[in-house]
Amino acid sequence: MKLKDIEIKVMSDKTYGDHLDRLFEDIKAGKITGKQKTNIVARTPEDVAKILTNERIRLLQVIREKKPESISELARLLNRSQSNVSNDVKYLEGIGLLELEEKKGSVSHKKPIVNYDAVRITVDLSC
Numbered sequence: 001m002k003l004k005d006i007e008i009k010v011m012s013d014k015t016y017g018d019h020l021d022r023l024f025e026d027i028k029a030g031k032i033t034g035k036q037k038t039n040i041v042a043r044t045p046e047d048v049a050k051i052l053t054n055e056r057i058r059l060l061q062v063i064r065e066k067k068p069e070s071i072s073e074l075a076r077l078l079n080r081s082q083s084n085v086s087n088d089v090k091y092l093e094g095i096g097l098l099e100l101e102e103k104k105g106s107v108s109h110k111k112p113i114v115n116y117d118a119v120r121i122t123v124d125l126s127c
Contacts, residue, residue, distance in 0.1 A: 005118040006097065008040045008048055015124045016043060040095055048121055051095065055080070056088055063098060064114040070103070074112055
């Protein structure tokens, strides 16, 4: 089985600036359209630690393994308050570590989805 993963890159200030320049050039040239592969950029290793707290890693694992149908079900599985889980879900969705699928029924709710098997961290060692 091929492992599907998502990457968090830790970049130096110069590399980060170059990354943004290329990104803006690609946008202007029309090279970036629709949904692209998620690339998460952190400025320092400490930023990675803020993103991947123990609770957030556990949350991602539970979503991946148990496939809860809603954020409230996820909160029950984690034995955490729904407001804290909701905040973590919104943050992780915002940076691209999970998706929320709108579910319609008698009550509309959002299903959290993690569609990868691993998070890979890459640290740029160039100056």
